[in-house]
Amino acid sequence: MPETISLTVNGNRITVPSGATVAVAMMSASAPCRVSVSGKPRGPLCGMGICFECRAVIDGVPHRRTCQILCEPGMDVCTQ
Amino acid sequence: MTQRYDAVVIGAGIVGAACARECAQAGMRTAIIEQGTIGGGATAAGMGHIVVMDDSPAQLALTRYSQLLWSDLASQLPPSAEYETCGTLWVAADEEEMAEVLRKQELYRSAGVPVEVLDQAQLREAEPNLRPGLAGALLIQSDAVLYPSAAALHLLNQAIEQGADLCAGAHVLHCGNGSLQLSDGTTFAADRIINAAGALAGALTPGLQIRKRKGHLVITDRYPGFVRHQLVELGYLKSAHSVSGDSVAFNVQPRKTGQILIGSSRQYDEESPGIESRILTAMLDRVGQYMPGIAELSAIRSWTGFRAATPDKLPLIGPDERDPTLFLATGHEGLGITTSLATARLLADHFRGAAPAIPLDPYLPSRFAAEAAHA
Ligand SMILES: Cc1cc2nc3c(=O)[nH]c(=O)nc-3n(C[C@H](O)[C@H](O)[C@H](O)COP(=O)(O)OP(=O)(O)OC[C@H]3O[C@@H](n4cnc5c(N)ncnc54)[C@H](O)[C@@H]3O)c2cc1C
């Protein structure tokens, strides 16, 4: 297993340690996971899959809970 | 202690709130009584589709009149009411339903409702997430959607601004002959009592021809642009209007937030408010037949509600002939969000002795009393 993984967050290429969740990747890129109905930036809260605050678009699929998904090489992640 | 009013409205659903607003605006000393949450009954469960329907000439007249009242009010509604004129697409699956589109087109036109017929290609362009191969659709541009509870709260606030009193947290035990007794011991005296208790109206006024008709709904997370109009299958006409049996229909609504509200089901004689997986599955299967991609979206909540159905699908609006102080504003089945404003205006016109914009006769409660007498 490689020690690092590179992926894109909002179009910017970043590198994270392997085993990092997508939520971690977004935080290290200073990208909010999503924007609320009232326009506020949102990010991970519970870190265990129950609050749904960390949803983002992964490889074109919206509403993925980033705290529950590990980064994979070449993943394309976007703020929702 | 007895409090005296010109008019007391029972129930602060969207219908009662609209009635209190009209009475207060007409200068009547008005009170409105709600046992639970404002707009928390059928109003909270409903889809909020402001829709012109042509099941009968009287239904067309009432829904069109009320849709116009909503579009007049739209600019004053708060953002929380999420009012949006997204239009309705009545979707025709095949050529047989396309013939129905043309029949409906004539009817709507005769009522002055702007309509447009979409062919197969135009429908695909208008709603790319519908499955290919559907025959076409009828577009009613003036139909809208709103968030019913927020709209009800706004109507109630307007009533209060006009001087109406809200009595919240107590329920009416008895009403009639100009007086009302509440569970908290208060009594009210009123020249006019308006029973707007929705599906519970019959508990206060015995003998009403109202049956509960249960419905299920599902709402998704936000997927802006996935659905652009309120979409209803024309086959819905066959299912919604059958007087017995359970039915489901493809009926989806784009919310202003990007969420998609998915319906709908209809069941008589089911009293429990629980979600039934048998019905929910049948409903979602039906929706998937029209919009396969919807299965990939994540649903966040499901709930049920009870419509107040009458035998002829028209509401009960006007005097109850058995009691000169009692008036009804209930029985709106699946159209009470739409027809709330017209209901309230017709009642207020009746109280004022003003000529109504459309005849009140088809909605008078006495139509069933007369039937019973002849039977
Ligand atoms: C699943 C579903 C989808 C629907 N979709 C639509 C739609 O898209 N478009 C549309 O136009 N309509 C729709 N409807 C219909 C619509 O929701 C109803 O017709 C409408 O909300 C009825 O409003 P109401 O004020 O008469 O009743 P309710 O909202 O039920 O209000 C009655 C109120 O009276 C109160 N009350 C009852 N008894 C007493 C008492 N004794 N004392 C004090 N208070 C009392 C209750 O607490 C309640 O708040 C739908 C309904 C359902 C169930």
Ligand code: FES
């Ligand atoms: S942070 Fe709570 S679900 Fe992901």
